[in-house]
Amino acid sequence: MASHETSLQRYLEQERARLHGTLSTMGVHGHYSVSLELERVAMMSHFASQLVQIDHALRKLKSGSYGVCEVCQGSINPARLQAFPRATACIACQRRLEQHLDRH
Numbered sequence: 001m002a003s004h005e006t007s008l009q010r011y012l013e014q015e016r017a018r019l020h021g022t023l024s025t026m027g028v029h030g031h032y033s034v035s036l037e038l039e040r041v042a043m044m045s046h047f048a049s050q051l052v053q054i055d056h057a058l059r060k061l062k063s064g065s066y067g068v069c070e071v072c073q074g075s076i077n078p079a080r081l082q083a084f085p086r087a088t089a090c091i092a093c094q095r096r097l098e099q100h101l102d103r104h
């Protein structure tokens with residue numbers, strides 16, 4: 001494995017550990033309030049989806065398919081991967097996915 005990939009893997013694993021820590025802290029709550037609870041659930045689902053993406057990117061890194069867009073199978077721009085290491089889709093496909101999600 002190239003050193004770049006090793007540091008990338010380390011970065012993703014650190015992110016994963018951080019998110020796991022955040023999620024387990026958020027699981028513990030003192031007083032209950034609906035708005036706080038909703039906020040917490042929104043945050044947790046946000047972090048959980050990041051975790052899923054990170055796990056996914058790590059698996060791809062290990063299987064050697066990292067940097068390949070899952071939608072169009074094209075290669076993902078290296079600058080994009082540097083800015084957003086857990087990316088599994090190229091910019092064009094990601095935009096389409098986000099536009100699709102926004103409509104819901």
Ligand SMILES: [Zn+2]
Binds near residue numbers: 071072073074090093
């Ligand atoms: Zn694509």
